Amino acid sequence: MSKAAQLTRITYLALLALALVAPLIGLYPVFVMKLLCFALFACAFNLLLGFTGLLSFGHAAFFGSAAYVTGWLIKAQGWTPELGLVAGAVAAGLIGLVVGAVAIRRQGIYFAMITLAIAQMVYFVCLQASFTGGEDGLQGVPRGKLFGLLPLDSDISLFGFKLSGDETMYYLVVAIFVACFLFISRIVHSPFGQVLKMIRENEPRAISLGYNVDRYKLLAFVLSAALAGLAGSMKTLVMGFATLSDVHWSMSGEVILMTLLGGVGTFFGPVMGSGIVIALQNLLADKVGSWVTVIIGVIFVICVLAFRKGVIGELQAFLERRRNAAKAAAQQS
Secondary structure, three states, X not given: OOHHHHHHHHHHHHHXXXXXXXXXHOOOHHHHHHHHHHHHHHHHHHHHHHHHOXXXXXXXXXXXXXXXXXHHHHHHOOOXXXXXXXXXXXXXXXXXXXXXXXXXXXXXXXXXXXXXXXXXXXXXXXXXXXXXXXXXXXXXXXXXXXXXXXXXXXXXXXXXXXXXXXXXXXHHHHHHHHHHHXXXXXXXXXXXHHHHHHHHHOHHXXXXXOOOHHHHHHHHHXXXXXXXXXXXXXXXXXXXXXXXXXXXXXXHHHHHHHHHHHOOOOOOHHHHHHHXXXXXXXXXXXXXXXXXXXXXXXXXXXXXXXXXXXXXXXXXXXXXXXXXXXXXXXXXX
């Protein structure tokens, strides 16, 4: 294992340890859960943009539709939280299958505009449908009991430790996020992921080698949609509501901002980008009100001009230049 890989693994283990002790050192569990939900959303989007090269302007459709499906099933139908999460991810994946089957026939801006148009259709369905609550959204979604046994909204005693409802929900969110992060990493490093990278870099060459490019892009689109839906489902379970803002086109813009800010095509970049955006929203909302969007926009413009590869992308490029310089110096000596 190279030194860079060892450093990356140590960093991930340190971050995991920090996540596990976060409630014990005073970090607000609901804030961290919200951050992890949007981090998973950004990672799902990065699977499509960063590793497949497809820019979608309609990912809010999957995030928001899954949020509504999960909220309605748990609140109105009495489903358990794990079944609600699975149902939301499956619903988002099915919508992604339909959207992808139509959109992948086009490339570039035409692909992006098709995803945006269909996402707006999903938005108006959520606005008009009776079960969504219209402009009021779905309010008061209960967390329920995991597998019908473990309550997620009340205090419990587990292995001698007393956990509040927020803390129990927090560790569930951490477990789901880590599992999905590892799943995305496995996808990217698999032969399937290598084909996706080839499509991103040179699609005509992939076609000339005999790969069914449309099938690979469709599968990547469905996987990204399902993971984005799981993020939306978790957000509903954490916050207790699903609203039209979850499925609005501005949510698609927000996840693009998170991904670009952290670094497209990097593993930890979307997590970093979502952390920056969510932290700024929470810290500045009470102080500057609606001006928070302007401040985030200015920060984004500065980062695009100064860090074109994103925060993590630029850091990786800097470390790579240092390694290359050290190798060149060693060879000369």
